Amino acid sequence: MNPFQYQSGELTAENLPLSTIAEQFGTPCYVYSRSALEHNLQAYEHALQGIPHLTCFAVKANSNLAVLDVLARKGAGFDIVSGGELQRVLRAGGDPRKVIFSGLGKTEAEIEQALNVDILCFNVESDPELDRINAVASRLGKRAPISLRVNPDVDAGTHPYISTGLKENKFGIDIAAAFTVYQRAAAMSHIDIVGVDCHIGSQLTTVAPYLDAVGRVLQLVDRLSDAGIKLEHFDIGGGLGVVYNKETPPEPSELINAVKEKIRGRDLTLIMEPGRSICANAGIFLTRVEFLKHTDHKHFAIVDGAMNDLLRPSLYGAWQEIVPVTQTDTAGASPDRPEFTYDVVGPVCESGDFLGKERVLRIAQGDLLAVRSAGAYGFVMSSNYNTRNRSAEIMVDGDRATVVRQRETIDYQLSLEQVLTD
Numbered sequence: 001m002n003p004f005q006y007q008s009g010e011l012t013a014e015n016l017p018l019s020t021i022a023e024q025f026g027t028p029c030y031v032y033s034r035s036a037l038e039h040n041l042q043a044y045e046h047a048l049q050g051i052p053h054l055t056c057f058a059v060k061a062n063s064n065l066a067v068l069d070v071l072a073r074k075g076a077g078f079d080i081v082s083g084g085e086l087q088r089v090l091r092a093g094g095d096p097r098k099v100i101f102s103g104l105g106k107t108e109a110e111i112e113q114a115l116n117v118d119i120l121c122f123n124v125e126s127d128p129e130l131d132r133i134n135a136v137a138s139r140l141g142k143r144a145p146i147s148l149r150v151n152p153d154v155d156a157g158t159h160p161y162i163s164t165g166l167k168e169n170k171f172g173i174d175i176a177a178a179f180t181v182y183q184r185a186a187a188m189s190h191i192d193i194v195g196v197d198c199h200i201g202s203q204l205t206t207v208a209p210y211l212d213a214v215g216r217v218l219q220l221v222d223r224l225s226d227a228g229i230k231l232e233h234f235d236i237g238g239g240l241g242v243v244y245n246k247e248t249p250p251e252p253s254e255l256i257n258a259v260k261e262k263i264r265g266r267d268l269t270l271i272m273e274p275g276r277s278i279c280a281n282a283g284i285f286l287t288r289v290e291f292l293k294h295t296d297h298k299h300f301a302i303v304d305g306a307m308n309d310l311l312r313p314s315l316y317g318a319w320q321e322i323v324p325v326t327q328t329d330t331a332g333a334s335p336d337r338p339e340f341t342y343d344v345v346g347p348v349c350e351s352g353d354f355l356g357k358e359r360v361l362r363i364a365q366g367d368l369l370a371v372r373s374a375g376a377y378g379f380v381m382s383s384n385y386n387t388r389n390r391s392a393e394i395m396v397d398g399d400r401a402t403v404v405r406q407r408e409t410i411d412y413q414l415s416l417e418q419v420l421t422d
């Protein structure tokens with residue numbers, strides 16, 4: 001489902017022209033579609049029907065309260081990686097009993113916070129973390145539900161920065177060592193073993209690495225079972241890819257049906273932690289052309305959005321489609337918009353500041369551009385570099401737009417700083 005379609009030559013979010021949103025709320029801004037978020041969650045929920053399951057949205061992909069609210073209302077659980085994300089989930093009305101706490105550097109304060117609201121499970125990533133969780137639970141007089149995040153040593157075939165399931169990655173516990181760590185956990189006074197987890201990477205475009213990982217983890221599950229350690233759930237993580245350009249990722253149903261087949265006959269709840277595949281294509285980044293700059297070597301479209309707003313192109317060399325909000329490639333396109341191959345760049349003082357390179361566009365100063373597939377790892381990675389105010393975020397529902405995060409102001413940005421007094 002693509003909620004950002006042209007209607008009479010104007011790009012819309014659901015039924016609202018993006019030009020209207022830009023006029024009302026200014027640029028740059030992120031625009032999300034409520035129905036696309038719901039639709040993408042349903043794709044998981046439908047495919048998981050018939051077996052015990054839980055879909056935990058990976059909050060780090062898009063942590064806006066309204067996004068979490070939309071998903072919580074549809075029954076989603078949440079995968080968090082910090083105490084801050086836990087606070088977001090609770091404020092958005094999420095159920096702590098459906099929260100999985102991932103991440104490899106949990107502090108004592110974060111563990112305490114999570115124990116106090118009775119989350120579903122801690123995904124433990126190291127031996128010392130297990131000791132810390134046991135100690136905090138003991139101090140609070142509680143029992144901590146845990147699973148081990150095992151590293152199955154499979155190559156997810158994705159970008160090295162977003163691959164996490166290889167031996168050399170910092171994530172998880174080596175699958176060869178996991179049995180011993182489970183035995184240690186079983187002997188701990190304030191730990192309840194409830195599951196096993198693996199998350200092998202992001203933007204995966206084939207099912208094969210998942211099945212490879214599931215196969216390896218199931219051997220561990222069976223060995224544990226033989227040793228009297230029974231697991232309740234199997235969390236296969238997130239990572240399913242989306243279409244940015246010409247990728248052909250599997251649908252959630254294809255992945256889930258294959259995994260169901262593998263775990264058939266075992267009494268395990270299937271947990272998934274999708275992030276990108278829920279929200280990437282439910283959002284766009286809207287920006288306006290400030291200047292066109294033509295040099296002997298290159299044509300630049302200088303826009304009001306930059307790497308501080310949308311980091312993926314600069315960070316990973318990620319490709320995201322950039323389209324004009326008003327269609328200009330139709331017959332009789334205005335002669336004041338000659339076609340050039342542009343680098344679309346922001347105003348930040350870094351050569352690495354670009355949103356897209358070598359894009360063929362017919363545009364003029366003042367035009368609006370939309371960067372597609374920006375709903376995941378977009379706003380959440382934004383910063384104030386160059387003392388730029390972070391963008392507004394807008395949620396569209398039908399023909400209604402709601403500001404779900406206001407554009408920052410300079411007073412807000414500077415409010416935590418002060419000059420010396422002597």
Ligand SMILES: *Cc1c(COP(=O)(O)O)cnc(C)c1O
Pocket residue numbers: 058060061079102103199201202203237238239240273274275276277376
């Ligand atoms: C980032 C992350 C996810 C979500 O990954 P996507 O590629 O966005 O689906 C899930 N689980 C863990 C532990 C993560 O770190």
